Amino acid sequence: MFQKILIANRGEIALRVLRACKELGIQTVVVHSTADADAMHVRLADESVCIGPPPSRDSYLNIHQIVAACEITGADAVHPGYGFLSENAKFADILAAHNITFIGPTGDHIRIMGDKIEAKRTAKRLGIPVVPGSDGAVTEDKEAKRIAAAIGYPVIIKASAGGGGRGMKVARSEADLEVALQTARSEAGAAFGDDAVYIEKYLQKPRHIEVQVFGDGAGRGVHFGERDCSLQRRHQKVWEEAPSPALNAEERAHIGGVCARAIADLGYSGAGTIEFLYEDGEFYFIEMNTRLQVEHPVTEAITGIDLVHEQIRVASGGGLSVRQEDIRFHGHAIECRINAEDPRTFTPSPGTITHFHTPGGLGIRVDSGVYSGYKIPPYYDSLIGKLIVHGRNRVECMMRLRRALDEFVVDGIKTTLPLFRDLVGNAGIANGDYDIHWLEKYLAEGE
Incomplete structure (x- = not known):
């Protein structure tokens, strides 16, 4: 197992990875820009290194500074989170050249899946259905x-x-x-x-279905079921749930098996997500993300398996902790992405959070790195937190989500919480009857 992991990210995902490392007894180093000096993950890490000014290109995308931070602190591995350098093949290669483990797939696999044309060719070769x-x-x-x-x-x-x-x-x-x-x-x-x-x-009314996969890099692969990410605005996911309301058990097992076999055949290592458009009972590959997804907590909620623990285990050479037959799905989970944005215009709303209160109770999880008094910088993605709700079935999950949204308080800035309060009461959402165009039509009708 690793002795010290450097977390090359910020915000809620940096805190998420830091917590996993602490549970595994691994020392943590975080890097941060000058704008994030007071961030929660910086406060909680064992060590922190400032790597530059606020612009991402000068800090979180500065490979030289991150490698230098690894060498200064003695970190033997890097977890990239999502975004920034998480799918940068050059970064993975440079870390390998410095004998630092990149907690993710090889640079070659990142390159293959980062090129949409080559990714489609590879998917077809591996038996994955394509558009x-x-x-x-x-x-x-x-x-x-x-x-x-x-x-x-x-x-x-x-x-x-x-x-x-x-x-x-x-x-x-x-x-x-x-x-x-x-x-x-x-x-x-x-x-x-x-x-x-x-x-x-171009499919007319498809759903966006993605399958969470893991490989051990030595010919074994498993899937952790699917997530439905069809509620999107401008191709950006807003609400994710697992399992999909649109699939039955037979379809779920079929597409999961296809993806797990493909990952095994590819010799892939670590976490990945194979994304599809789904229409009229057919799946069509669109891309593969070679990293942890923003929406990974809904999969954790229905499987009870910590995916970041699994990433670290695989990257350290420990292999997969589970076989396919060990993975069981329990209940239903929904994630709402809480952004610092105007809920109608979606204009970013940076500023100081004057009051921050998260919901609690059975089946409620909030992944966020903000707190009362925290000043949200204007330089980065507007995501400030994720509300994840789990129930024994979708009906219970929706009722619990409604209650959790009512308890959630963020004052001082505008957020997308009012949008989710509207959505949770909508009949189409309650019935699970939506596609990738549904949300934009809903928003247009409300203008």
Whole structure:
């Protein structure tokens, strides 16, 4: 097991990893920008190192400074959390060159899954169902028209190096295609420095289903069930739940088995999430995230397994602690992402939290690094906490969530709590009857 882990992140995920390390008896080091000097994870860590000014490029994305912090403190492993450098293959390679363990997959696996075209090819080779579309990047408009006609409109143009909805455009007819291609390429080049795009069939009313997987790097793989992340705004997840209200036990076992076998065949090590669009009983691969997900707590709630403990165990060479037959699913869990944003316009709302009170009771978990008097800096993602609720079934979970939201108090800034209070009382949400477009339509109708 590791002696000392450096946590290369901030906010609630840094605190989440720090707590796991303490439970395992591992010393912790956190790095932070000058803006985060008073953050909760900095206060609770065994050691802390300031690595730069507030801009991420000068601190949390500064590989040189993070490696130097490892060497100064004697950290023998790095947990990247999510975001920042968590899916940076170069970072993983540099740590390996310095004999520091990256708690995650190899640089090669990060590269494969970070390239959307190569990821799709790999998924297809591993037996994972994929969305009909181009086999690679599409460079000529004539070729694009031929492919679109073959798979049928509407189609979606996606950036090969994309994410977060950037470089994605829908063409509903051949007349739309040329403009969609030009716009997607332009956005992709500006956002990612790579204007390569590819084409896929655009599904009309799909759900977003993702499968949590783990590999030991030596040919074993397991899945921890699925999460439904269909409630999204501008391709950003807002509400996640497990298990999905849309799947039955047979579908769950089937797609989980497909993903676990693929991870084993790939020789993958650590945590990963294979994401799908699901429509009319069919699953279509869209991407794989080679890191811990923001929404991992709902999986922990229904399995009783600490996924960060599992990450650390696998990275240290201890292998997987469970076999597939050991993993059981209990009840239902929902996570709401609490952001420092206006609940109607979603404009960021940094500032000082004057009063912070979290709900409690059976089945309630709050992952947050903020506190009364904490000043939320304007430089980073607006996520300030996650409310995770677990119940014996979805009905009990929803009732418990309603109660927890009523107890949750954050004063001094605007948050998305009012949005969730509205959603929990909506009939469509209560029935589990929604798709990836549902939330944006709901918000548009309320304007």
